[in-house]
Amino acid sequence: MGNRLFQEARQAVEVAKYANSKDLDGLVDKAKNAISSAYSNTTTAEQSQLAALQKELDQIHTQ
Template identity: 85%
Template sequence: MGNRLFQEARQAVEVAKYADGKDMEGLVDKAKNAISSAYANTTTAEQQQLAELQQELDQIKTH
């Protein structure tokens, strides 16, 4: 089945990537929290993917 927290973090980032307007900042923050929650319970490969997702969120916030 996979790591539930990891999957939730990926989904939260996808939602944040397609958000606009006033909801975007809250969704980005929610996705960052999901990444943080998932990080401790993931494999090294998943941690790398979470780092990449974090970079995507950082790009969203700067645009």
């Protein structure tokens, strides 16, 4: 089944990636919160993936 919080964080980033500009800030904030919530309950490999997702969010938000 996997880590539910990790899966939610990945899904939140995917939603933010395809959001229109009107909703982007709120969805990026939601995704960042999901990443933060998931981080402490993940394996080292998942933490590495969450860091990559965070970088993706940073790139989305600065475009």
